[in-house]
Amino acid sequence: MxxxxxxxxxxxxxxxxxxxxxxxxKVDFETREGEIMALVGDNGAGKSTLIxxxxxxxxxxxxxxxxxxxxxHIHNPRDAxxxxxxxxxxxxxxxxxxxxxxxxxxxxxxxxxxxRLDEASMEEAAIRTLDxxxxxxxxxxxxxxxxxxxxxxQAIAVAKAVMWNSRLVILDEPTAALGVAQTRxxxxxxxxxxxxxxxxxxxxxNLHDIFEVADRITVLRLGQCxxxxxxxxxxxQEVVHAITAGKLEHVPGMVPA
Amino acid sequence: MSExxxxxxxxxxxxxxxQSQSLGNYVSGYLKRLRSGDLGSLPIIFGxxxxxIIFQSLNENFLTPRNFVNLIVQMAGITVIAIGVVFVLLxxxxxxxxGYVSAVAAVMVALLLRGxxxxxxxxxxxxxxxxxxxxxWWAAMAMALxxxxxxxxxxxxIITRFQLPSFVVTLAGLLVWNGVVxxxxxxxxxxxxxxxxxxxxxxxxxxxxxxxxxxxxxVNVGWLVGAVIVIIFAAGRISRWLSRRNRGVSSTxxxxxxxxxxxxxxxxxxIIYVCNLDRGVPLVGVVMLxxxxxxxxxxxxxxxxxxxYAIGGNMEAARRAGINVxxxxxxxxxxxxxxxxxxxxVLASRLRSVDTxxxxxxxxxISIAAPVIGGTSLFGGHGRVLSALLGALVIAGVNNGMGxxxxxxxxxxxxxxxxxxxxxxxxxxxxxxxxxxxIA
Numbered sequence: 001m002x003x004x005x006x007x008x009x010x011x012x013x014x015x016x017x018x019x020x021x022x023x024x025x026k027v028d029f030e031t032r033e034g035e036i037m038a039l040v041g042d043n044g045a046g047k048s049t050l051i052x053x054x055x056x057x058x059x060x061x062x063x064x065x066x067x068x069x070x071x072x073h074i075h076n077p078r079d080a081x082x083x084x085x086x087x088x089x090x091x092x093x094x095x096x097x098x099x100x101x102x103x104x105x106x107x108x109x110x111x112x113x114x115x116r117l118d119e120a121s122m123e124e125a126a127i128r129t130l131d132x133x134x135x136x137x138x139x140x141x142x143x144x145x146x147x148x149x150x151x152x153x154q155a156i157a158v159a160k161a162v163m164w165n166s167r168l169v170i171l172d173e174p175t176a177a178l179g180v181a182q183t184r185x186x187x188x189x190x191x192x193x194x195x196x197x198x199x200x201x202x203x204x205x206n207l208h209d210i211f212e213v214a215d216r217i218t219v220l221r222l223g224q225c226x227x228x229x230x231x232x233x234x235x236x237q238e239v240v241h242a243i244t245a246g247k248l249e250h251v252p253g254m255v256p257a
Numbered sequence: 258m259s260e261x262x263x264x265x266x267x268x269x270x271x272x273x274x275x276q277s278q279s280l281g282n283y284v285s286g287y288l289k290r291l292r293s294g295d296l297g298s299l300p301i302i303f304g305x306x307x308x309x310i311i312f313q314s315l316n317e318n319f320l321t322p323r324n325f326v327n328l329i330v331q332m333a334g335i336t337v338i339a340i341g342v343v344f345v346l347l348x349x350x351x352x353x354x355x356g357y358v359s360a361v362a363a364v365m366v367a368l369l370l371r372g373x374x375x376x377x378x379x380x381x382x383x384x385x386x387x388x389x390x391x392x393x394w395w396a397a398m399a400m401a402l403x404x405x406x407x408x409x410x411x412x413x414x415i416i417t418r419f420q421l422p423s424f425v426v427t428l429a430g431l432l433v434w435n436g437v438v439x440x441x442x443x444x445x446x447x448x449x450x451x452x453x454x455x456x457x458x459x460x461x462x463x464x465x466x467x468x469x470x471x472x473x474x475x476v477n478v479g480w481l482v483g484a485v486i487v488i489i490f491a492a493g494r495i496s497r498w499l500s501r502r503n504r505g506v507s508s509t510x511x512x513x514x515x516x517x518x519x520x521x522x523x524x525x526x527x528i529i530y531v532c533n534l535d536r537g538v539p540l541v542g543v544v545m546l547x548x549x550x551x552x553x554x555x556x557x558x559x560x561x562x563x564x565x566y567a568i569g570g571n572m573e574a575a576r577r578a579g580i581n582v583x584x585x586x587x588x589x590x591x592x593x594x595x596x597x598x599x600x601x602x603v604l605a606s607r608l609r610s611v612d613t614x615x616x617x618x619x620x621x622x623i624s625i626a627a628p629v630i631g632g633t634s635l636f637g638g639h640g641r642v643l644s645a646l647l648g649a650l651v652i653a654g655v656n657n658g659m660g661x662x663x664x665x666x667x668x669x670x671x672x673x674x675x676x677x678x679x680x681x682x683x684x685x686x687x688x689x690x691x692x693x694x695x696i697a
Contacts, residue, residue, distance in 0.1 A: 078579075093577045095570035097638035098563075106567055107578030112500075115559050120504035127506065142507070 014063030041220035084167035096146040151182025312658030322534035332653035334604035339645035341596025349637020354430030359601025360616025367448040369397035409594025413587035459607035462537035479538035569637030
């Protein structure tokens with residue numbers, strides 16, 4: 001993937017502090033259509049804060065958010081969803097006792113008559129979405145999510161996120177609890193999302209996974225953006241070095257004047 | 258729904274597989290679920306058979322039409338209360354106040370029907386507010402149900418607002434409403450219900466002739482109601498099958514649907530036939546069926562029901578999906594109280610009176626045991642409204658059978674307790690089977 005993609009989301013100089021703790025200092029970040037951007041950094045580097053700011057859970061103290069080139073304000077998760085930003089959380093947020101269709105439509109059910117759920121059209125749409133993502137390992141969309149493997153559950157969570165006209169999908173540690181084969185399935189799925197023209201952000205501690213799937217890598221360290229690498233032009237050693245000892249522009253912990 | 262921007266690929270597998278569900282697939286899928294421990298209603302149907310055989314062999318009066326009609330009337334009140342309990346259990350909560358809340362509704366109805374007499378506080382209040390006549394049956398019922406809905410709302414608000422366990426809040430409710438019942442009834446001890454319509458709820462049987470426009474037609478009303486039930490059931494199944502087939506998603510094989518309709522026709526017909534050998538179909542049985550149908554629809558086919566299951570399965574997931582969890586939980590506690598109130602009125606109607614013992618005894622425990630025996634999980638997220646009926650049938654059957662044998666109340670409690678225990682054991686063992694086969 002090249003730099004040709006159109007930037008969807010751009011953060012310019014965003015900062016966030018919690019009391020005396022400066023969690024993010026003047027961070028720039030961007031995602032492009034059809035591109036997988038990895039977000040890496042050690043614990044406490046500010047990855048989660050950045051994501052929560054984008055999704056509207058926190059509000060950045062300063063800096064600008066541009067979506068499709070226009071400045072936007074994201075005050076709450078609803079605003080983010082309206083822009084087409086969907087987040088797949090690490091702990092999945094699926095209800096085990098409900099089936100695949102019910103989970104994919106949870107909170108956004110389609111009604112047939114004033115009160116009645118339109119099960120048939122929801123099932124059809126769910127199947128279409130799963131098919132379009134080539135998720136074929138799920139035997140039936142009417143089985144409870146509890147019956148699925150970790151990889152299948154992750155696939156359902158991702159499919160749920162892309163079903164709603166989403167433009168940007170953020171995946172928080174999507175392979176953290178998975179075995180080798182299931183990690184493979186999920187990474188393939190992530191690749192297909194980007195191939196469909198969505199912007200994808202993947203947060204992971206596993207550099208091997210990231211080098212396999214990501215186009216670019218943004219490295220955060222102590223709340224600052226150290227560098228943005230093209231996966232094809234860097235090595236794992238270089239990225240590890242950036243994560244642990246990357247050069248910082250601002251003195252850590254000091255609020256920039 | 259918004260359109261997806263993803264173009265569907267047609268050569269993929271799930272859709273194709275789904276469309277081609279044959280009878281063979283359906284049956285093998287069912288058998289597979291059975292083997293993996295997902296037994297559905299089978300254990301309880303087996304249990305009902307065992308109960309029937311045991312009691313019939315010990316006392317030949319068990320399977321008589323007279324006793325069958327008695328059984329329907331006996332189980333109705335518990336079933337109605339237990340419907341509300343199902344929703345509370347689906348949330349993974351409990352409501353211990355239902356026993357005395359049901360009594361509050363019953364006492365209110367009885368007192369409002371007795372009117373401004375000055376014997377009770379409610380009567381004096383009616384006097385002071387200028388009522389000269391007793392209230393009509395519908396006004397009394399509406400007032401009583403409104404009052405218990407308010408009780409449910411207050412309990413739900415406390416539970417959600419202060420994040421307290423429903424166990425404790427409704428336990429406090431149990432004591433409070435017990436006291437309120439005693440205070441309301443006052444010195445009299447017993448309030449007789451004389452209103453014919455309220456008494457009829459549990460004491461009226463569908464007539465064998467239809468009086469309409471001044472003429473009397475030799476049409477058995479029981480059979481008429483039965484026909485309506487079968488037609489509604491068949492229409493529901495067929496319309497669902499059609500809509501699924503039109504959408505191209507997997508539909509139940511036609512043979513199965515025909516068999517289901519035939520089975521419902523057969524069972525309905527048998528019940529009505531047996532009832533007609535005695536006093537006829539009890540009105541309260543029809544009321545019970547209407548409530549069961551309505552609340553089954555609410556649980557399985559509406560957004561509200563879907564959200565109740567979702568909250569019971571994973572409250573955090575429900576919240577992140579944008580569901581107003583607090584509102585749903587409060588609504589369920591209101592529903593539980595209202596159903597308890599209705600059940601209380603049914604029980605009072607059967608006795609034609611309310612006394613200081615109303616809502617006490619084993620009513621609370623039986624009302625919670627019924628859905629659990631019927632297969633609803635105590636841990637939330639799993640169960641059906643129908644479990645209220647199945648469980649109540651088992652409990653009422655055991656009680657009725659032992660009554661016929663002249664056994665003491667002590668023996669009844671011991672046996673009912675063992676039935677509850679075995680139901681929970683069957684559920685636990687089958688769940689372990691599901692966990693082992695990956696279907697936790």
